[in-house]
């Protein structure tokens with residue numbers, strides 16, 4: 001295993017047909033028996049949908065706009081990543097999400113990329129609050145492609161045309177985008193889910209941050225709200241070392257290949273998809289999304 005982490009890229013494992021990091025698969029029973037607490041707030045996203053962005057927004061609201069407090073630690077220390085398991089090597093990857101969460105006093109804010117069907121049941125039993133951010137599939141695909149180019153703990157994405165097929169087939173970490181968004185969209189009918197869209201957040205961050213505040217039962221004054229909006233803009237966050245993964249070692253992420261804070265826009269897929277790819281994608285998309293009322297904006 002050590003060789004795999006130091007040399008080539010690790011492969012993914014699989015749980016119930018969903019690809020996940022191997023270490024997560026090995027720890028699966030521990031992750032499934034995770035004990036949620038009723039006052040947990042769980043941030044849920046498909047990878048690359050704007051997780052980091054919503055995490056910083058939530059923390060800024062919780063800290064009532066206190067920038068120093070938000071600088072207390074990198075995001076992955078502030079919000080344990082539930083299904084993150086620690087592979088044997090390298091040790092820089094830190095403790096597992098389960099252990100980290102256990103040690104955290106309540107009320108906790110946690111992060112997950114798990115689809116509904118793989119979420120530890122105790123989150124449903126405890127009636128936790130879920131904050132889901134969804135991003136349109138084309139931009140997610142592009143963002144994930146660049147992320148896999150630079151992340152050393154996920155498989156090499158191959159060429160763009162190869163990745164295009166891989167993503168559509170759902171053969172990426174955390175499984176198909178399609179079932180992920182549809183599952184969480186449905187969950188909001190029976191659970192406490194605030195369902196946000198990346199595109200809406202780009203269009204009017206203040207409006208969307210107000211929704212988050214309301215959902216969290218936190219009311220900040222107008223000046224503080226403006227401060228949150230400013231501090232969580234892409235331009236500010238990309239230079240913020242507590243969110244831009246600056247401290248992550250080169251063996252895990254090589255940001256010279258592609259920065260973690262890459263572009264932060266809606267519609268970058270147009271710079272990647274060929275006309276032919278777009279047609280293929282749209283036909284396949286229509287089939288996969290026929291059984292949901294959920295719709296996305298692919299541009300602003």
Ligand code: A3P
Nearest residue numbers: 048049050051052053143232233234262263264
């Ligand atoms: P791009 O690769 O399109 O730039 P995640 O945090 O879920 O991994 O998502 C990462 C994506 O969100 C990246 O998209 C990143 O640039 C974008 N992002 C991060 N912070 C952002 C912000 N404050 N505003 C807009 N987009 C942001």
